[in-house]
Amino acid sequence: MKKIIVVGATVCLLSACTTLDPYTGEEKVSNTTKGAGIGAAAGAVLGAAVSSRKDRGKGAVIGALVGGAVGGGVGYNMDQQEALLRQELQNTGVQIERIGDTIRLIMPGNITFALNSDQIDRGFYPVLDSVVKVLVKFNQTELKVDGFTDSSGxxxxxxxxxxxxxxxxxxxxxSSGVDQLRVNAQGYGERYPVATNDTASGRAANRRVEINIIGQRR
Incomplete structure (x- = not known):
């Protein structure tokens, strides 16, 4: 019973850790802490399940510690990547979204491609080079490149x-150094619009390429 209480306290302590968002100034629970808390809880359950009855409490403690370390490690790496990407891509027109252990880079079509063209605008190469620099540095992620259009045509x-x-x-x-095995490309056409196709600004928002950087748990 005492060991279960220790596990619970550990998870609660991890969940209580906060950090200051440098972009909004708001206090929030860091993704590292979220990952550690989730990993600890899952590890505790698994550790207890695979242990014998008399060692179940000990197994839960060990599982929580291991799970917390794994979850926190993934969250920490993604936090670092997000911070570096925001630094590299500042004022480039690329939007950055963070959803759990996924970082989404939204690249509007007007800065990436000419209208109705599939050739990357030469002026956008330096932006992609900045992305590559981060992807090569943090090489334990999966990359999903998604293409979208508006409904014209x-x-x-x-x-x-x-x-x-x-x-x-x-x-x-x-071609710039990212391992091909990490990369998957897919087109969705006019599906999944993020704005209305009834206005010019809406159609411009829907013409985009997204790079989803997905954290791996190994």
Missing amino acids: SFELNQKLSERRAIQVADYLV
């Missing part, structure tokens, strides 16, 4: 254009 044309654009960005990452 036929569905088939939009689908193929989105696929070619995603492949162009993925190929550039690989």
Whole structure:
């Protein structure tokens, strides 16, 4: 019973840790802490389940510590990548979103490609080079490159254009030093719009390429 209480206290302590968001000034629970708390809880359950009855409390403690270290490690690495990407991509027009252990880079079509073209704008190469620098430094992530268009033109044309654009960005990452085994490219055409296609600004927002950087638990 005492050991279970220790595990619970450890998880609660981890969950209580906060950090100051440098972009909003708000206090929030860091992703490192979230990962450690989730990992500790899962590890405790697994540790207790695989241990004998008399050692179940000990197994839960060990599982919590190991799980917390793994979860916290993934969160910490993603925190570091996010901070470096925000530094590298400041004022480039690329939006950065953080969803758990995934970092999403949203690259608007107007700065990435010419209209109806699948050739990367030469002025965008330095931006992709900055992304590559971070991806090479943190090489234990999976990368999902997704292409999207607006609803102008036929569905088939939009689908193929989105696929070619995603492949162009993925190929550039690989040619610049990112391991090909980490990269997957896919086009979604006019599906999954983020704005209305009834206005010019909405269509511009829907024409985009997204790079999803997904943290791996190893």
